[in-house]
Amino acid sequence: MRLSPGKRKRLEGVSDSRGVIGALAIDQRDALRRLFSAELKIEKSSVPRDQLEEFKSIVVRVLSPHASAVLLEPEYGLHAASQRAPSAGLLMAYEVSGYDPAVPSRLPRLLENWSVRRLVDAGAQCVKVLLYYALSDPREIQERKHVWVERVGSECAGCDVPFFLEIVPYQDALDEKSPQFARCKPAILVSAMQEFSKPQYCVDVLKVGVPVTMAYVEGSSDSSGVFVHTQAEALELFRNTAAATDKPFLFLSAGVSNRAFNEALALASEAGVHFCGVLCGRATWKDGVSVFVRGGANALQEWLETQGVENIRSINDSLKAATSWWKNYPADE
Numbered sequence: 001m002r003l004s005p006g007k008r009k010r011l012e013g014v015s016d017s018r019g020v021i022g023a024l025a026i027d028q029r030d031a032l033r034r035l036f037s038a039e040l041k042i043e044k045s046s047v048p049r050d051q052l053e054e055f056k057s058i059v060v061r062v063l064s065p066h067a068s069a070v071l072l073e074p075e076y077g078l079h080a081a082s083q084r085a086p087s088a089g090l091l092m093a094y095e096v097s098g099y100d101p102a103v104p105s106r107l108p109r110l111l112e113n114w115s116v117r118r119l120v121d122a123g124a125q126c127v128k129v130l131l132y133y134a135l136s137d138p139r140e141i142q143e144r145k146h147v148w149v150e151r152v153g154s155e156c157a158g159c160d161v162p163f164f165l166e167i168v169p170y171q172d173a174l175d176e177k178s179p180q181f182a183r184c185k186p187a188i189l190v191s192a193m194q195e196f197s198k199p200q201y202c203v204d205v206l207k208v209g210v211p212v213t214m215a216y217v218e219g220s221s222d223s224s225g226v227f228v229h230t231q232a233e234a235l236e237l238f239r240n241t242a243a244a245t246d247k248p249f250l251f252l253s254a255g256v257s258n259r260a261f262n263e264a265l266a267l268a269s270e271a272g273v274h275f276c277g278v279l280c281g282r283a284t285w286k287d288g289v290s291v292f293v294r295g296g297a298n299a300l301q302e303w304l305e306t307q308g309v310e311n312i313r314s315i316n317d318s319l320k321a322a323t324s325w326w327k328n329y330p331a332d333e
Contacts, residue, residue: 001246003329006160007204010125011325014069014089014162019324021205021250021277022316024067024088026056027128028281029075029097031255035286039293049076055292055300056080059285062304064088066312071279073097074114074122081123091164091279092124094152099132105141106132106170108148116155127156128164128207133192135184136172146195153202166207166252166279167192182213182228186237193244205325206249207279210264211241214256217267222260231267238271248276248325253283258311262318269321276325278318284311 003011015021026032032052033044040047053076061083064070069089072081075097081090094114099106108131116127129152131145149165156163169188174181189211196203214220216228229237242249251268253261261283268275285308292300 001329002332003162003204004160007162008329008331010160011162011204011329013125014091015277015325016068018322019276019326020319020322021068021279021325022319022322023069023071023091023250023277023279024060024063024284024312025071025252025279025281026059026080026285027071027073027077027093029073031097031282032056032289035289036293039290051292052076053079054297055289057083058292058297058300059288059304059308060084062301063284063308063312066309066316068277069125071128071281074111074119078122089125090123091126091128092119092122093128093130094119095129095131105134105137107141108132108145110152116152116159116161120159120161124161126162126164126205127152128166130166130168131192132168132170133188134170134172135188135191146201149196149201149203153200156204157202162204163202164205164207165196165201165203167196168209177213177215179213179216179226179228182216185213186211186241190241190244193241193247193249197245197247203247205276206245206247207252208241208249209252209254210268211237212264212267214260214264220260220263222257222263234267235271238268238273242271242273242275246328248328250277250279251275252278253280255282255286258283258314262314265315265318265321269318274323274327276328277322278315280312280315284308284315 036047037044057080060080064084071091073093096109214222215224218227291303
């Protein structure tokens, strides 16, 4: 596989000197409003916009010196993008956050008044969209999602911008935190990674959760006491997932604790999985929301400079096992 010179340069701009991506993800919108609403004890829709923007800006200003890049979005993150360290690249999300529960099958939508070209003009070096994917989707729904990804991929190719596709598995009628879902999650992930590695989608990097739910892995510190997978089974699932694609892929933290995410990355390392990095969000900064709501900007900055930096450094230590995306996209001779 080959990357165009333009895509290669931009992908290098969000990577470290080894070609590994250690990015800070703070493109959350609906999830962030949910965290704020719980602390403020108000409806999500009532969370003040300026609080979300200020929180993102402080997080980026303090933590981006420890990241190869930052993932943001143009709704609340444009000011935060200007606060990042000169050494940190910029990825931008292009999708509408979340999904409408009244509409079946979690159909994806793009942000109105934005395009890949406009995101690039706003400073993006790479563009990301999130897709909910289920094997239970009717064939016509799967086809609509395939076409949607093709459109975004073509738009990115036309602008010579690397395309990151985030795949979020789900299954109708199953709670994603349940042991039942933990059993079927790996198969959904493998199927999606195989599908979107096909050339018509123009995907350059896959962004995925780990194939196991750490709360149901025997021996995990995040264990719920109910086990779905032994350690040996978990290692095999990591290998099976990695084998599903020839594209570089990185792991997202999916809202788990910092300790659980590091344990998952240790399993990936033990399994010999060639992941190209992480896009880590809430495992780094989530606990800072309550600090900010209760103590304000100065309290958040102090927390980030201590616990937040410790969190991101622990993730960076886990990235010693990561493998450069150069392996997937060798430079032309």
